Amino acid sequence: MQSVLTPKPPRSSKSGRTARAQGPATGTPKAAGSARRREIWAAYGFISPWIVGFVVFTAGPMLASLVLSFTDYDAIGSTHNVGFANYQQLFEDPQVAKSLMNTLIFAVLRVPLAMAFALVLAMLLLKVGRTAGLFRTVFYLPVMTPPVAVGILFLLLFNGNVGLINHVLGFFGIEGPSWTTDSFWVKPGLVLTSLWSVGSTVVIYFAALRSVPKDLYEAAELDGAGRWTSFRHVTLPQISGTLFFTLIVNTIASLQTFTEAYTAFFGTATTQSYSSDAALFYVVYLFQQAFQYMHMGYASALAWLLFLVILVITIIQAKVSKRFVYYEGDQR
Template identity: 85%
Template sequence: MSALTGTANSLPTTRASRRAAWWSAWRRRETWAAYGFLSPWLIGFVVFTAGPMVASFVLSFTDYDGIGATHGVGMENYRQLFADPAVAKSLANTLVFAALRVPLSMAFALVLAMLLLRAGRAAGFFRTVFYLPVMTPSVAVGILFLLLFNGNVGLVNHVLGWFGITGPSWTTDGAWIKPGLVLTSLWSVGSTVIIYFAALRNVPRDLYEAAELDGVGRWGSFRHVTLPQISGTLFFTLIVNTIASLQTFTEAYTAFFGSSNSQTYSNDAALFYVVYLFQQAFQYMHMGYASALAWLLFLVILAITVIQAKVSKRFVYYEGEER
């Protein structure tokens, strides 16, 4: 009798263990399936991002030139960074460019997005119009800069002349080269416009109605309703545009370093950090030194991003978050 009772009691335990084993096997199959779907991205990340980063870090401690034998030089490349005046000059140019471009492009994109919000049924058409310039190759934008901002025959100075304003020498005056490049970069704010447009459409209408009932004007509604509600989006575009600005290369290189008549232009003010990095790597074949330059830029971008993230906690509002 006791034997029969023991057998009966063991049956539920056996069924439970079988279910647990089956569920564990199923979870393992799901896990491997997930890794299978993720494998193209994982392989691409290892081969094209993580691998080159590790390789460049190793090369930054060598005199690698892509041709001859490679020898370790210790911290020599990093010591040279602080002794090279071109590094400080190019980094200063890049920081000034980013400080001008990021707020101006964000403000301009926000104005266009708010106008787009009032376009009604035509919004779809204008979204396409605003986004199309993003598809323009950066090399073409660099050439466009030379055409539009030519001090003698450029369209910008020609239009300024209609109002009795003598335009500056955008391509030869070092004080105006970076502002000219910043204005040219506004050509491609379409992607930011689309992001802002989507954020503005998600702002609850009842908040504007409540503000109107409280007697708040349009500026008050913009300041106390619109900006807090889209602050998360503004922060995202701030990070993205800052990183992109610190890595700017193609437009400046095309306009001042890549053309056959580049010597006729003052290119010292257009020597951005990535331009100098490119010259060291592929013009002078100082690959090891260029790798050290790349890691310095990585640290600069990381530091600025961390600072922005810390400061944003005081200004960015997320729905459902306790303040």
């Protein structure tokens, strides 16, 4: 009986204590490191299609164009190194300054108008309830329209004599301008046409507006804030990050506009020089130098100048945005 009640002495196995002490220090980290490496290689495997596509279709062509910008490459004859001659020509070519100014004016007109129009449509979607999905699809469908068709649509709608826009203005007793021939109205007409494809921005704004906490509106209402005050001090700060994102995206897209203007003013046999000069955007001129005149080296220099312009504008926007963009968790 005493042997049963007497507690058994603990086993003092040095090998057991050593195994338990060394297990976590040697075996587990090695297994964890192996699993970690497998996860890393699996991640690289999943993103490898994007990496290959980026190297082959983006980084590779960019580096090639940088090399070609220092040559007289024309895709036909022999290629010679010309140093900085192409870049020097950029400052001597008056068409570069003209096309760049046309592009900047177009971007300044289009970006704020497109953002405001898309925001109005997104706020209207919040009011329609269950049918928001249907209208969201309707607003997005024009994005799928080929840009060439949008260029033809511009000629049909904004024709000074038989265009639908001037007919509607005439119904109200307003004499419509010559959208396609008056150099002053060419860019505003193209800007209005570009509003046809703001559906993607509408969808982004709609998602941002739905994520604004309702209790913020309730608190503002209790404080006596009206609709405009709530929009200014609640809605805009809460979606400022989304507004900044679309500002960057729309600015880059506007600076690279090409198809609509080229289709309307440079892709037809009836192109008139006095109107096409107003529609000579930077990428249109780049395309002409590359594929009409076969000045591939000079076109590469034009492309890198546009890249630097977009880079500088984006950096400026990012610096200025720090004063206006609010993010959750921001302690400012």
